[in-house]
Amino acid sequence: MTKIALLLLPMAAVAAACDADPVHTAAVNALGPEVAGIPKGEYHRAGQPCVTCHGGEGPASKVFSMGGTVFYGPANNSAPIGVGNATVVLEDDSQSQFQVITNCVGNFYIQPGDWPGHPEFPVLVTVQGQPEGTNLQVSMQSHIGRDGSCADCHQYPTQLNYFQTPGLVHLSPTDDPTFAGTDPNCPVDPVPPGFGGGP
Amino acid sequence: MTSARRGWLVAVRVGAGVALVAAVMFAAGPACDTPDPSEITEIDAPSFAQFEGQNLSATQAGVSRLLELRCGSLDCHGQVGRALRIYGEFGLRFVDGDADNQPGSGATTPTEYEANYQSVIGLQPEYMTLVYEQIYPPEALLLIRKPLQLERHKGGAVFVSGDDAYTCITSWLESGGDAGGSTDYDACGRATQQ
Numbered sequence: 001m002t003k004i005a006l007l008l009l010p011m012a013a014v015a016a017a018c019d020a021d022p023v024h025t026a027a028v029n030a031l032g033p034e035v036a037g038i039p040k041g042e043y044h045r046a047g048q049p050c051v052t053c054h055g056g057e058g059p060a061s062k063v064f065s066m067g068g069t070v071f072y073g074p075a076n077n078s079a080p081i082g083v084g085n086a087t088v089v090l091e092d093d094s095q096s097q098f099q100v101i102t103n104c105v106g107n108f109y110i111q112p113g114d115w116p117g118h119p120e121f122p123v124l125v126t127v128q129g130q131p132e133g134t135n136l137q138v139s140m141q142s143h144i145g146r147d148g149s150c151a152d153c154h155q156y157p158t159q160l161n162y163f164q165t166p167g168l169v170h171l172s173p174t175d176d177p178t179f180a181g182t183d184p185n186c187p188v189d190p191v192p193p194g195f196g197g198g199p
Numbered sequence: 200m201t202s203a204r205r206g207w208l209v210a211v212r213v214g215a216g217v218a219l220v221a222a223v224m225f226a227a228g229p230a231c232d233t234p235d236p237s238e239i240t241e242i243d244a245p246s247f248a249q250f251e252g253q254n255l256s257a258t259q260a261g262v263s264r265l266l267e268l269r270c271g272s273l274d275c276h277g278q279v280g281r282a283l284r285i286y287g288e289f290g291l292r293f294v295d296g297d298a299d300n301q302p303g304s305g306a307t308t309p310t311e312y313e314a315n316y317q318s319v320i321g322l323q324p325e326y327m328t329l330v331y332e333q334i335y336p337p338e339a340l341l342l343i344r345k346p347l348q349l350e351r352h353k354g355g356a357v358f359v360s361g362d363d364a365y366t367c368i369t370s371w372l373e374s375g376g377d378a379g380g381s382t383d384y385d386a387c388g389r390a391t392q393q
Contacts, residue, residue: 093355
């Protein structure tokens with residue numbers, strides 16, 4: 001029994017030390033824990049890079065090929081706030097098109113079975129929405145090269161990252177501090193925590 | 200075993216050990232060699248002015264503009280960790296004094312054109328010289344091999360042989376040497392519109 005324990009102990013130590021992909025693990029850890037009051041699911045982690053966890057390497061079990069969050073404005077003068085019912089129109093290199101609608105916190109995602117065999121990068125993207133009775137549309141100036149997470153590039157701009165991010169994905173070129181979200185019955189506050197929108 | 204034979208075996212083992220240590224030190228020696236600061240690699244490279252594209256019409260573009268649009272998105276070569284690092288209006292910005300531009304705002308700056316040029320010609324400096332002097336074809340360079348997918352490229356096929364993007368870059372690469380010539384700015388312009 002002692003011999004078996006002595007054999008298993010180093011094996012367990014080696015297994016614990018063997019992180020298959022430390023870069024991926026670090027990227028997941030950098031996102032931090034879940035926030036109290038927002039359960040895991042379609043409304044969580046707005047503004048974070050979805051495919052980091054949902055890209056097949058875990059820890060999330062549901063796999064996304066693309067995903068992100070659409071905000072109202074650039075959040076220069078007010079907290080970022082998600083826009084629901086916005087249409088995200090994608091066109092890939094094979095000219096196949098796909099549309100997906102954001103939920104009430106602005107999140108959207110595409111699973112591999114939703115758009116089978118696609119996207120073939122590069123991908124062009126346009127976002128359309130009608131918050132507050134407006135009719136807004138914005139297209140990305142460049143293409144998406146290969147990253148399924150909008151938020152890997154589209155981050156809340158700070159003094160540290162301003163040179164490598166165009167800012168959050170946003171429909172309106174200006175903020176509207178009176179905009180309170182598209183769905184008063186949304187189960188989660190569309191102002192995500194962090195990003196200047198709370199703890 | 201006689202004591203003489205035992206002594207012989209000990210001597211062999213000690214000798215083998217010494218030889219092994221010497222071999223490891225010999226192998227490690229070159230790896231620990233310090234770089235010679237006086238040694239430089241001179242590059243014969245195509246024109247910076249043609250790379251930047253100066254005094255062009257609205258339908259023309261320089262090589263940098265094409266690379267910025269096709270290669271320099273923030274999720275590809277618009278990242279500081281890339282050997283081929285591309286700065287520009289729509290991607291990574293060069294932190295340059297007061298020019299605190301963000302991706303998507305503010306035209307590509309002269310410093311960014313210069314940085315892109317250095318990145319492109321410095322990727323394979325010896326091969327760049329050989330291609331510029333038309334000793335090797337453009338396909339010798341990773342700059343061409345990767346987007347043609349002659350080598351594995353995570354970004355996939357960015358252009359195909361003979362199209363406008365290919366013509367733009369190869370005409371620039373071959374603009375010197377014995378044949379001379381000029382970058383096909385019209386092809387560059389068309390390629391940036393596609």
